[in-house]
Ligand SMILES: [Zn+2]
């Protein structure tokens with residue numbers, strides 16, 4: 034594993050921070066790659082929420098890496114053990130890389146259940162306690178291309194004591210060492226990469242210690258845990274990320290857990306993050322909303338149309354910008370979306386976003402989506418998930434383009450416009 | 461009219477096809493029925509039903525998209541499964557989003573972006589079954605809106621007006637629905653009223669050149685009343701007939717006798733739609749009795765509870781016994797679900813995501829449509845009776861489990877099950 038094949042090749046690093054490049058050497062044969070900054074494909078047990086493979090594949094340019102979580106998988110250990118061929122095949126996924134994380138970033142995880150030796154995940158049948166042995170047994174049957182090592186991430190709540198934070202850093206390092214021992218002795222995991230998890234809550238010294246120690250281990254990359262939306266404001270998050278990334282080797286990827294809002298993604302990319310989880314479009318879908326924020330920075334004639342779209346968002350009036358920093362906010366609407374349940378869309382025969390090439394926008398109108406939502410029809414989730422996924426991954430594409438063309442400020446301007454005073458106060 | 465012209469170019473030279481075409485042209489309805497084959501043993505037939513949006517191969521099962529959507533399935537997926545016609549419910553759509561909005565969206569086709577045919581019901585059935593305080597008078601069905609409590613009258617004219625706004629290819633007349641288990645004078649009253657309402661519906665249709673209006677044969681389980689209704693309604697120049705008032709909890713013995721009585725007296729050159737029937741055995745038997753079109757919410761509703769339809773009955777994907785079963789739902793099924801996913805994966809997915817339901821819904825629609833395509837093919841190839849025997853053998857573990865009504869019904873059309 035010291036000879037990890039996963040390598041970040043940069044085409045551009047801006048001000049020593051924002052990193053544009055390609056993560057190469059992915060997959061067990063090392064032939065695959067993904068662009069950074071980028072995001073993984075969010076799934077429930079290998080399925081993008083609401084979507085079958087048919088509806089999913091109406092989308093082009095999907096991420097090459099699919100995220101699955103042990104919180105979904107752990108309760109199905111037995112059948113996967115019998116199946117033997119790994120989760121990818123079990124789930125009917127063919128052409129994708131698999132990243133296995135511990136928790137579902139969109140599902141709150143109750144605290145108070147970790148011990149020195151165990152962490153807990155919550156599946157449909159309740160809590161499942163994982164020791165390193167069970168955690169690694171699961172990795173062996175899942176057979177992902179990479180996974181995060183076991184971690185004690187219970188420090189995201191405000192006012193977690195310094196003592197608890199220190200304990201979480203220590204435990205997480207111990208878990209990592211134990212995972213690595215099992216990993217190196219497991220033929221099944223040959224060619225599989227491990228990401229070490231950086232903890233440390235909101236305490237700078239603990240963050241630095243966690244990063245420094247994790248970086249000493251033979252890991253392929255790093256997950257930054259405990260910085261998720263709702264746990265702290267972006268100013269503090271940016272500071273902590275900056276301090277952590279200083280301790281991390283340049284050529285290994287950094288994945289930020291639990292952050293998905295476009296404004297926060299932009300700030301975290303500027304602070305040096307590479308990878309994100311795409312649970313945000315799912316959350317937007319679940320509240321019956323459609324992403325509509327503008328990220329188009331190419332000077333083309335269609336500009337005028339998009340301008341109109343952005344303008345409409347500005348005057349929407351009843352959008353409730355998500356400003357307070359508590360976890361409840363994750364279910365509240367942000368200013369990057371429109372609420373299609375709102376009566377004003379009842380007779381709006383425009384697509385969700387003018388110019389969007391997704392299946393939903395090419396075939397359906399806001400009025401229809403409004404109808405599906407007020408009548409509680411399942412197709413609402415399907416169509417919204419298609420659009421929101423397309424829009425979100427489009428945003429990441431635009432982000433890379435902006436980095437390539439030195440237009441990050443212009444993109445930030447576009448994305449944050451319409452957030453009004455909210456943005457001013459925060460930054 | 462485009463459909464008729466298109467059919468004219470495609471015309472068969474057999475005399476009966478000439479006749480049916482002429483009849484269609486004279487009534488100027490946007491529907492043509494070409495009989496492709498008739499079973500020489502049973503009353504089954506295979507037809508091409510030419511409708512404004514495309515030709516439907518019958519016998520056909522029509523999936524139900526109550527509120528302008530088919531339970532989590534996109535219109536492209538539905539088209540991909542080979543569906544040529546599906547249903548919308550006038551009662552639901554008339555309430556939400558309402559006929560005005562749908563008209564603005566270029567009809568239900570435009571609103572849901574469905575390129576093929578649509579059939580809408582009259583709204584009467586839902587009203588009587590869903591709304592507690594409904595009252596039927598000669599005027600129509602009076603009820604209180606469950607959304608705003610306002611009193612609404614659904615008259616034959618109103619039903620047709622809503623269906624004209626929806627723009628469906630086939631509209632159903634408003635009929636006076638009584639439960640099939642009710643007997644006595646109320647059944648006779650409902651039958652006569654349904655005839656009067658048919659005339660009002662015919663008169664109210666603003667788009668007879670674009671939208672077909674079907675009559676609904678009533679008369680409960682009383683053969684004389686059914687016969688009277690058939691005699692009266694077949695005098696009207698409607699493009700098709702539905703057999704109504706059945707499939708509501710009556711004895712199957714009564715059910716099939718009413719079906720076969722109806723098909724005996726319905727004109728050969730017009731389509732016959734048996735309402736609310738969709739269980740596989742019922743479909744096969746009623747095709748043998750001469751029905752062409754069927755609809756039922758069962759295959760899509762049951763899918764959401766994890767029940768997958770298979771040639772040997774059904775398979776409860778959520779049951780523990782499938783947790784480690786790595787076969788597809790039906791190894792012979794060619795639907796997107798069976799091509800990719802195992803019972804074990806679907807079993808597990810039911811615990812994580814609603815997409816599990818969509819997978820089963822797709823499979824169940826595929827099952828229904830494939831069953832009807834196989835039925836049609838066997839009629840065309842002249843071995844429908846043999847198909848029935850094979851189908852029954854597969855569906856039931858042994859001969860003594862065949863439902864007696866099905867055995868009797870099939871015997872009535874000369875098919876004996878060994
Ligand atoms: Zn879109």
Ligand SMILES: [Zn+2]
Pocket residue numbers: 789790793794795796797798799823826
């Ligand atoms: Zn299937």
